[in-house]
Amino acid sequence: MPVVPRSFFARSAEDVAPDLLGCLLVRESAEGRRILRITEVEAYSGPLDPASHGYRGKTPRNAVMFGPPGHLYVYFTYGMHFCINFVCSPEGECSAVLIRAGEIVEGIEAARGARPGSSDRDLARGPARLTKALGLYREDNGLDLCDGGPLTVLQRASADFTIATGPRVGVSSAAEVPWRYWIEGDPTVSAYKAHKPKVRKNASSATAS
DNA sequence: CGTTAGATTCTCT
């Protein structure tokens, strides 16, 4: 299977995202080789997308998104989780595809070691789970996907599945845009969860009447 | 299998 070239990523995220479904993500590390078949992604597109980290311009955190395509953008969220994106669009533009879920097809023992207690189906079912199952962390931010390094994407052989689309997960703005893509019927695709406002237990301040 | 509630650190305003 051919390696995905940088030109593959030099398009808008909405175009790249569905083409990534069924592709293989090859992760080489000290724990061995792990291969993930991508089953669910989301597009985050440019300055016009209020849900994108790049919506309000370049910051130290999202700088990689404004760089050349074919690189890895790793971000930290909810105080405990990492998630990975593939940077798209030509350099200077800002868009990316969030890798939400997949199926471990090789190196499942290394993935189990990274996520003990999880069933095989749940190993990479969700963006933060997937990132942990592959052993990726903040230090992998900016990694080049096209230089034959520790992370490479292989093009799928054929699209023998149905692509479904819908609203993105956990996003409160632009919820009407169907920029989530997944392989219909695949068990490793996460159940759709709409954005839920968080209720904090805040005992110190006024428990109103 | 489904839904619901709590956890916990970084980032930008």
Add this chain to the structure above:
DNA sequence: GAGAATCTAACGC
């Protein structure tokens, strides 16, 4: 200081 592109445990069927 408030909110965040989430996960896990717990409970009910």
